[in-house]
Amino acid sequence: MTNGESPTPRTVVPIEHALLIADAFDQAQVTELRHSVASCARAAGLLDERLDDFVLAVNELITNAVRHGGGRGWLRLWQDPGLVLCEVSDHGQGITPQDLANRSRPAPETAGGWGLWLARELTDAMDVETGPAGTTVRITTATVPAEQHVGRHRSE
Template structure:
């Protein structure tokens, strides 16, 4: 999993023949389990605001309040907007409760090529590129699956 191997007790190092970052990425880019009982809301550019309201109403019903409900609203706005701008113009929002957490999921037809998007700081001089980082900072857990059929981002929120 490392590009360079350093030998113990020596200053020597060599490239690792076993280094295969694409295998590591593929190992963790597994489809997320289906959730049959989630509230579902298909959205487009015209219904972005409504998607946010649907998510927060369901989040409140499921026990989120205060800043956590605001966090859900922020994440929903970011993910649904990303779907409209980068994921084919539409998507599906799902919200449900599992094991004491409120989960929010956004699916679209786009492809996320960078497996570390949102997990490392954005380039300073580049405009944009901070939304997924914000999502990762605000949610308790973020899982991503991206493949030929699109991208799914699932976020957990503790009450």
């Protein structure tokens, strides 16, 4: 290819996802937002303990945004085939590298510090981007547990 030729266009595979919730929140909306997340996650295919765990993880993240992230935040909830994902962003000062690296369970008598640990433990995946302008945490849970998903394919 010479400098005068146009580059060959790349094939872009569209991301198939359905946005379920995109909403700003503050302390006054936490309970209502948690109920909306539960309803949408159930409709997206999360059931029973997986639904309860996901909703608790989201609740921890939105509570953290209110308490530690400037008093308000932004939540996006969507589904991809076989997955439910939630992203919570805030405008706080970020999470220290030490707190982010700490993966150990908080001591039982500890009043705080459970939010990120619970979100990580209760979902299939968690990613955190943090800095002085705020934090974004994304959690993902499969609608079918991995062991059931693999087992189902083995029998087909």
